[in-house]
């Protein structure tokens with residue numbers, strides 16, 4: 001099997017808890033150099049999948065590999081994969097710095113990594129304070145620092161933006177982007193889709209344990225992009241658009257001087273208006289929010305079930 005370094009491959013992964021199929025024949029691939037959002041509503045099976053990728057739960061069927069190997073078969077897993085599954089499990093009386101230094105000892109990393117990572121996640125000022133006094137956002141940063149200690153090629157983060165304020169979300173967005181730009185694989189789960197819109201470039205969307213969509217976020221938005229067109233001559237414009245349309249084009253009148261056009265680019269519409277000598281007052285694409293797309297996708301799967 002050929003597999004690039006850092007590529008995560010999930011094939012037919014299935015896990016049943018009593019009568020509940022938490023993960024159901026799930027397959028997806030995450031490439032190095034990207035930030036991929038692993039998205040789905042509460043209970044969709046995201047954490048269970050991450051735990052199976054990390055060898056913490058045994059699947060009933062299917063495989064999950066990192067760089068072509070199951071996690072448990074990696075020669076130095078802590079140096080290859082960093083994971084932050086939940087920002088709990090910290091000893092409340094221990095300082096953030098001591099917490100990371102313990103992990104350095106366990107993982108065989110030089111103790112200097114602890115301070116370097118605290119600096120990287122912006123926790124240097126709080127490094128010597130007990131973790132018990134940290135906010136949820138600070139714990140998220142500490143969990144991220146812990147995941148990065150071994151300088152791993154692959155990062156698996158479960159809801160890393162949870163508890164961060166808008167400034168923190170902006171920070172993590174840039175931080176994860178820079179990690180991906182260094183060639184790392186970053187897989188980030190979330191059920192808060194609005195947080196992910198600016199953060200990820202690829203998405204794997206799951207619902208009830210099954211994949212409902214995967215691909216580039218840009219492609220997902222582009223498929224449903226609508227163009228708002230304003231003109232004092234909407235009737236003439238609609239007629240011209242109608243003559244020029246292909247199968248996938250939809251023209252809706254959204255106001256006395258406005259049309260919404262799906263299936264044509266702003267450039268196509270502008271060119272046509274120019275040729276037909278129709279005055280335009282606005283020509284703007286309106287991308288559907290990820291959240292709205294997500295509800296459409298999960299609603300469709302529910303209808304199928």
Ligand SMILES: Nc1ncnc2c1ncn2[C@@H]1O[C@H](COP(=O)(O)OP(=O)(O)OP(=O)(O)O)[C@@H](O)[C@H]1O
Pocket residue numbers: 017018020022040041042043044045046047048049190191
């Ligand atoms: N150990 C377990 N025993 C029984 N059921 C479980 C167990 N772990 C998870 N589940 C159930 O499996 C389903 C999927 O849970 P999972 O935590 O993977 O979802 P999730 O997408 O991560 O959700 P959230 O966003 O709420 O964390 C849920 O219905 C959950 O209650």
